[in-house]
Each structure stands twice: as C-alpha cells, then as structure tokens.
Amino acid sequence: MERALTLTTLGFDADDTLWHNESFFRRTGEEILRLLAPWCPPEELTAEQLAAERRNIPLYGYGVKGFTLSVMETAIRVSDGRVPAKVLGEVMAAGRDLLAHPLELLPGAGDALEALARTHRLLLITKGDLMHQERKLAASGLRGLFDGVEILSEKDSTAYGRIFARHGTAPEQALMVGNSMKSDVLPALEAGAWGVFVPHGTPWALEHAEAPEGHPRYREIASIDRLPELINTLRLR
Missing domain, CATH: 1.10.150.240 (Putative phosphatase; domain 2)
Structure with missing residues (x-):
C-alpha cells in the first residue's frame, strides 16, 4: 500500500541548475x-x-x-x-x-519554481562567492520565490542537516535538486533527505561522483521543468 510522501521543503542549487554557469x-x-x-x-x-x-x-x-x-x-x-x-x-x-556576464536562466526554471512555490517552502542552497551569488540571484528575478537563501563555502551532510533544521524541516520531508552529484545529491541523501539530479552539460571535474543507483530517495530528471511532475508523483512505499 502506498501513502503520500509529505515533502514540505525543496532546496535548489543555483549555478547550472537554475541558470547557466x-x-x-x-x-x-x-x-x-x-x-x-x-x-x-x-x-x-x-x-x-x-x-x-x-x-x-x-x-x-x-x-x-x-x-x-x-x-x-x-x-x-x-x-x-x-x-x-x-x-x-x-x-x-x-x-x-x-x-x-549577464545571467541566463535555464529553460523552464522560472515556471517550475513559480508552480512549486505555491505548495512548498523553497530554499536556494548554493556555494561560491557571496557577492557574486547575491548579484546573480538579484538578476534572476527569482528572489521572491525563495523562503530562504543559503550561500555556503561547502556543501556536506552536516550543512544540509543544519539548514533543514533551521527552517523547521525534518530531513525526510526535504528534497534537494541540483546538477552536481557530489555537492547536491549525495550529501543530501546522507543527511536523510531526498536528492534529485538534473544533469546539465559537462560537469566540472572536481564535482564528479558516481550516481547512487538503487537508492530509494534518489531520482534523476532530464531538465528542471520536469520537477513539478516528479514532486506530484513521488510516493513512499
């Protein structure tokens, strides 16, 4: 018997997940x-x-x-x-x-976030230079859709656990979306959350990691515009 998965919080990487980088x-x-x-x-x-x-x-x-x-x-x-x-x-x-360089959103990113913001708490969880990421977020026009913004020096399971707790979310009710297996997916899974991989282009060599095939909380979608459909169909068995 299936029961609906209660996801309250969706975390999003920024570079090459929401915009080109x-x-x-x-x-x-x-x-x-x-x-x-x-x-x-x-x-x-x-x-x-x-x-x-x-x-x-x-x-x-x-x-x-x-x-x-x-x-x-x-x-x-x-x-x-x-x-x-x-x-x-x-x-x-x-x-x-x-x-x-002018910011360029990935196709479907804005529409996907607007749809999901109606039903979920959205967090931007990214790493990089603080000032540059803040400028890109401002230029994206997406800032108002996020309930929180976290710009980190590194992404690991401890950081994800701390962020979810700060926003009042149990890890099993959180999902992280990104194009980096190493930074976005694997540490989120380790923290107890769901991880959704959205491949984009050729990944930076320092971000390469193998996919956790068979992991019950791991999913992959071809593009960010497929995320609302995935969220609607996710179930726990």
Missing part, C-alpha cells in the same frame, strides 16, 4: 589556453590548472575569484615565472568578464 567558464578556459599556449601544451595546462584549483579551494573557496587566482598561479608556474604582466592582465580581465 559552467559554459561561461569553459569559454573563458579556451581563451586562457590560447593565451598560455607558448608555455604549455593544452593537456598539461588543463591538468596544472585543475590541480591548482583543487589546492586552492580551501583558501579561496569556489567561484570566479578563486578560479582567476588559480589560473594566474598556473600561468606563473608553467612559464617558470616568465609570463608577461600583459598576459596576467588579460587573465584578470577574463575573470572580470565572468563576474560581469
């Missing part, structure tokens, strides 16, 4: 490969940059500023300190362009 980083990365080609082959440069980002996340956090600093560090490293100041200036300019 990684594609802009990739285009900027292609430009940086061109700038640094005289000192390093593309494959080696990509590996060096990824290693720098991994080292620097505990210091700089996630987002454009940490990315830009890691690229500059990589440029100095691969050129043995010979990279011209002009090239470093172009790297900085690329970072500023990323920060200033």
Whole structure:
C-alpha cells in the first residue's frame, strides 16, 4: 500500500541548475589556453590548472575569484615565472568578464519554481562567492520565490542537516535538486533527505561522483521543468 510522501521543503542549487554557469567558464578556459599556449601544451595546462584549483579551494573557496587566482598561479608556474604582466592582465580581465556576464536562466526554471512555490517552502542552497551569488540571484528575478537563501563555502551532510533544521524541516520531508552529484545529491541523501539530479552539460571535474543507483530517495530528471511532475508523483512505499 502506498501513502503520500509529505515533502514540505525543496532546496535548489543555483549555478547550472537554475541558470547557466559552467559554459561561461569553459569559454573563458579556451581563451586562457590560447593565451598560455607558448608555455604549455593544452593537456598539461588543463591538468596544472585543475590541480591548482583543487589546492586552492580551501583558501579561496569556489567561484570566479578563486578560479582567476588559480589560473594566474598556473600561468606563473608553467612559464617558470616568465609570463608577461600583459598576459596576467588579460587573465584578470577574463575573470572580470565572468563576474560581469549577464545571467541566463535555464529553460523552464522560472515556471517550475513559480508552480512549486505555491505548495512548498523553497530554499536556494548554493556555494561560491557571496557577492557574486547575491548579484546573480538579484538578476534572476527569482528572489521572491525563495523562503530562504543559503550561500555556503561547502556543501556536506552536516550543512544540509543544519539548514533543514533551521527552517523547521525534518530531513525526510526535504528534497534537494541540483546538477552536481557530489555537492547536491549525495550529501543530501546522507543527511536523510531526498536528492534529485538534473544533469546539465559537462560537469566540472572536481564535482564528479558516481550516481547512487538503487537508492530509494534518489531520482534523476532530464531538465528542471520536469520537477513539478516528479514532486506530484513521488510516493513512499
């Protein structure tokens, strides 16, 4: 016999779940490969940059500023300190362009949130640079649909448990939606909530993780506009 699942709270990631993000980083990365080609082959440069980002996340956090600093560090490293100041200036300019890039909502994101806000408490749970994420949320036009906004330095099960408790929600009554298996789905499941994976583009290498196939509280949908339908059909057995 089935009984209806009581979901009171829906958490949403922001970048590449509600609006485009990684594609802009990739285009900027292609430009940086061109700038640094005289000192390093593309494959080696990509590996060096990824290693720098991994080292620097505990210091700089996630987002454009940490990315830009890691690229500059990589440029100095691969050129043995010979990279011209002009090239470093172009790297900085690329970072500023990323920060200033107009926001583009993913198709169906606004309509899905408007529909779900009528029946559920909505939380934005994202990570990255505080000022940049706040600017993007303001530009999205979605701020009024959220009952709470949480901008974190890292997403783990402890953080999710703390957020759900602060908003008066038991974990089993909460659901987290996002495009990162590592940050949005797995720690939410570990906290006792539901996790919905919405793949988008090619995920950043540092966010890769295997799907928890067979987990009773795990779901995957092709796009964010399918979420209202999923919420309406979810059941506990």
